[in-house]
Amino acid sequence: MLLTFDKITKRFPNGTLALDDVSFAVAAGEFVSLVGPSGCGKSTALRLIANLTQANAGRIAWADVQPALGFVFQDAALMPWANVEKNVRLPLELGGLDASKIKTRTAETLDLVGLSAFAKSYPRELSGGMRMRVSIARALAAEPSILLMDEPFAALDELTRERLNDDLRKLWAARNLTIIFVTHSIYESVYLASRLVVMSPRPGRVVADVAMSDPITRDPDFRLTPLYGERCREIRAALKRGEAA
Amino acid sequence: MTSERIFAYALPALVAVAVVAFWEWAVATFEVSRFVLPPPSEIVEAAVKHWVSLLDSAWVTIRITLAAFALALILGVAFATLFAQSRMIERALFPYAVTLQVTPIVAIAPLILIWVGLDNAERAVLILATIVAFFPILANTTLGLRSADRQLHELFDLYRASRWQRLARLQFPAALPYLLAGMKIAGGLALIGTVVAEFAAGSGTSTGLAWRIAEASNRLEIAKVFAALALLSAIGIVIYAALSLLERQLLKSWHESARPIE
Numbered sequence: 001m002l003l004t005f006d007k008i009t010k011r012f013p014n015g016t017l018a019l020d021d022v023s024f025a026v027a028a029g030e031f032v033s034l035v036g037p038s039g040c041g042k043s044t045a046l047r048l049i050a051n052l053t054q055a056n057a058g059r060i061a062w063a064d065v066q067p068a069l070g071f072v073f074q075d076a077a078l079m080p081w082a083n084v085e086k087n088v089r090l091p092l093e094l095g096g097l098d099a100s101k102i103k104t105r106t107a108e109t110l111d112l113v114g115l116s117a118f119a120k121s122y123p124r125e126l127s128g129g130m131r132m133r134v135s136i137a138r139a140l141a142a143e144p145s146i147l148l149m150d151e152p153f154a155a156l157d158e159l160t161r162e163r164l165n166d167d168l169r170k171l172w173a174a175r176n177l178t179i180i181f182v183t184h185s186i187y188e189s190v191y192l193a194s195r196l197v198v199m200s201p202r203p204g205r206v207v208a209d210v211a212m213s214d215p216i217t218r219d220p221d222f223r224l225t226p227l228y229g230e231r232c233r234e235i236r237a238a239l240k241r242g243e244a245a
Numbered sequence: 246m247t248s249e250r251i252f253a254y255a256l257p258a259l260v261a262v263a264v265v266a267f268w269e270w271a272v273a274t275f276e277v278s279r280f281v282l283p284p285p286s287e288i289v290e291a292a293v294k295h296w297v298s299l300l301d302s303a304w305v306t307i308r309i310t311l312a313a314f315a316l317a318l319i320l321g322v323a324f325a326t327l328f329a330q331s332r333m334i335e336r337a338l339f340p341y342a343v344t345l346q347v348t349p350i351v352a353i354a355p356l357i358l359i360w361v362g363l364d365n366a367e368r369a370v371l372i373l374a375t376i377v378a379f380f381p382i383l384a385n386t387t388l389g390l391r392s393a394d395r396q397l398h399e400l401f402d403l404y405r406a407s408r409w410q411r412l413a414r415l416q417f418p419a420a421l422p423y424l425l426a427g428m429k430i431a432g433g434l435a436l437i438g439t440v441v442a443e444f445a446a447g448s449g450t451s452t453g454l455a456w457r458i459a460e461a462s463n464r465l466e467i468a469k470v471f472a473a474l475a476l477l478s479a480i481g482i483v484i485y486a487a488l489s490l491l492e493r494q495l496l497k498s499w500h501e502s503a504r505p506i507e
Contacts (some may be wrong), residue, residue, distance in 0.1 A: 052399050071403050077396035081418040081499045090414070122499045142404070170377040 001025040002178060003049065003146075008058035010044055018044045020203035021058070025178060028063075028145075031172050033193035034182045035235065036242070041204030042182045043074075046148050046216030049180065072149040076131035078123040084134050085110065085119040091142040097136060105141060112171070113137045129160035134167075140175070147172075149181045153188065162220065165192055169218055186239070190231045191218060198235060200242030208238035256432075283468040288475070291468035299457060299469075303476050306439055306453035309367065310480070312433040314372035318428065320375070321382025328383075328407075329390035341498060346380040350438060354445030370442040370453070377438030378431040385427030389420025422500055425492040432484040440477065 003026040010019040016042040026032050034042040047053045047203050049060060076089045088104040097105070110116045113133040123131055132152055139147055153161045163232050169192065172179050189196055190212065198208035212231060222228055265285045269279070272284040279287065292299065324342070328335035350373045358369045393415045401411050443455030454473050461469035497503040 047399075050399075050403055052402055069403065071400065073396040073400070075396070075398060077394060079397060079415070079418065080501075090400075091404050094401070094406045094410055094414075124499060124501070124504065241349070 002028040002030075003063070005045065006059050006061060007110070008045070008048060008049065008055045008060070010041065010053070011056050017203040019048075019055075020205055022199075022204060024197050024204055024206055024209060026178060028178055029176060031169075031179045031181065031192060031194040032197060033195070034180065034187065034197050034199060035189040035239070036199030036204065037201050037239070038183065038184055040069075040199045040201050042134075042199055043150050046071075046150050046182050050148055058164070059230040067146055068142055068144040070142065070144035070147045071148065072132075072135050072152045074151050075155060076123070076128075076135040078131060078134055079140075080123050083120050083122050084115060084126070087123070087134055088137045088141050091138060095142060105143075109137045109141045113167070114139065117126060127160075128156050129164060131154065132164060136171075140171070145176070146178045146180070149179065151182055151184065153191075154185075156181070161188070166219070168192065186232050186235045188224075190228060190235060191223065196235060197238035198238040198242060206244070207242035208235075210234065210238070212225045250422075259306055280465055280467055281306070283471065287468045291466070292475070295469055295472065299454075299476060300472060302452055302454045302457040303480065305367075306436075306443070306455070306477070307480060309371050309374060309453065310436045310439045310484070313371055313378055313439060314484075316371070317374045317378035317382050317431055317435065320337070321379050321431070322386055322424065324383050324387035325390055325420075326412065328387045329412075334498070335387070342380060342383055350377055350442060351445045354442055355399055358446055361450035366446045369446050373442035373445070374435050374438035377441075378435040381427040381430040381434065382424070382457040383427075385423040385430075386420055389423025390416045390421065393419035395412055422496060422502065425495065429485065429488045429492065432488045433481055436477070436481050436484060 005022060005024050005068055008019055008022045009017070011017050016103050020212075022041070022045065024032075035042055036042045036043060044053065050069055053179075079090070081244065084092075084105055090107055092102045092105055107116070107119075110119055113136055115133055115137060118126065118130065123134070126134070135152070153164055157162065165188065170178075171177065181189070181192060194211070194213055196208070196210045196212060198210070199205065200207050268282075269284045269286060272282060283291075324338070328339070328393045353376075354369065354373055357372050358366065361368045361372065392413075396412075397415055397419075401415055406414070439453065440455045444459065454477055458470050458473045461467075461473065493503060
């Protein structure tokens with residue numbers, strides 16, 4: 001296992017129990033979706049993995065050394081004073097890469113998310129979907145092997161969201177990424193993930209851990225298949241069980 | 246130029262013309278004493294007659310104002326940066342910044358004058374004006390440095406940014422709109438502080454516009470008083486306009502305040 005989330009308990013400073021004895025593991029190359037109701041601690045789990053906050057009990061173990069992480073925040077979290085290119089190159093500059101490498105890497109990454117034409121645009125000039133693309137490009141610029149995503153598409157309209165879902169699946173396959181994707185949308189998680197970890201309302205516990213390995217390729221038609229409907233029902237049932245428990 | 250912008254300039258200009266015309270007419274018609282309110286024509290006359298001494302004094306005032314503004318800017322940003330490093334430092338020092346701000350400079354002027362020596366009235370004026378202009382820069386920049394987006398802070402955590410990187414790439418840019426707003430207030434205050442301090446410092450060796458006003462009013466040269474006043478207002482307006490222009494230039498491409506209304 002690339003990452004083991006082992007019996008983690010997290011209590012906020014105000015006393016709220018966010019995660020209660022949560023365990024799951026992620027293998028290299030998986031697309032894991034953490035799905036659960038708002039406030040179930042799934043974002044906290046992501047932040048724990050990124051080392052942005054510390055657990056009260058339990059441990060997070062990596063296969064060997066902790067790999068490079070990319071993090072995509074809920075709203076795009078771009079620097080409004082910097083244009084697209086400068087936003088994307090930020091992690092490279094903080095990492096102290098040399099200038100010529102930063103230049104080529106930034107151009108490549110912008111090309112990857114289809115934003116080369118907007119390199120000089122400022123965030124306020126972009127649509128919500130494009131801002132999220134910039135945010136994804138920024139996370140990918142430093143070539144992480146793990147991408148952590150915290151409800152990245154929650155604020156986008158349906159069509160933009162579906163387009164970004166497809167693009168994300170392609171990126172995942174093309175770049176051999178491991179993705180941990182937090183969402184409260186059953187439909188989105190079933191469409192995207194190769195494995196689903198279903199969580200209960202606060203305090204968050206794992207109520208189901210479902211593999212979704214087939215079919216490997218997913219396209220918009222997948223949403224019309226009986227298999228897709230079947231899985232959505234399954235996840236919905238698991239969420240209901242979590243609520244009742 | 247759109248008709249809206251023409252209006253924005255034409256309307257105040259029209260008001261000015263109307264007021265001046267009425268003033269000239271009223272003073273003549275009601276036979277107001279020239280020692281109470283001279284007509285505009287006489288003020289222009291006084292300005293032309295005394296233009297060498299007025300401009301000399303204006304230059305003194307401008308020089309001290311700009312120096313005080315620059316000092317306040319440097320000190321304000323430096324202390325705000327220090328405060329942003331630790332809440333402890335801020336808690337320890339901020340009350341004294343407030344104390345300095347709320348103590349009327351007229352009241353501390355004699356003390357400062359004694360400290361720097363009566364022969365150095367200009368230096369005393371500079372110190373007093375700096376004290377007045379310092380606070381809005383400090384308060385605004387401190388707030389601004391703390392206002393950077395939380396998620397962006399976490400992004401900087403994730404990439405293990407150094408304190409300096411965080412300051413230069415996140416906190417300073419986020420604080421810029423706040424700093425510029427503070428500068429607009431401080432620019433006006435530096436001028437006010439200079440003039441008030443000149444009055445408070447007394448005649449001495451300082452020869453700014455405030456001193457000219459005091460001197461002219463002692464001699465009952467009321468027209469000259471008005472001429473000096475007009476010059477002071479002009480200086481204040483130019484400072485404000487310059488800082489507004491700077492603000493627009495620095496923020497126009499990204500900040501919400503500079504977004505064109507659609």
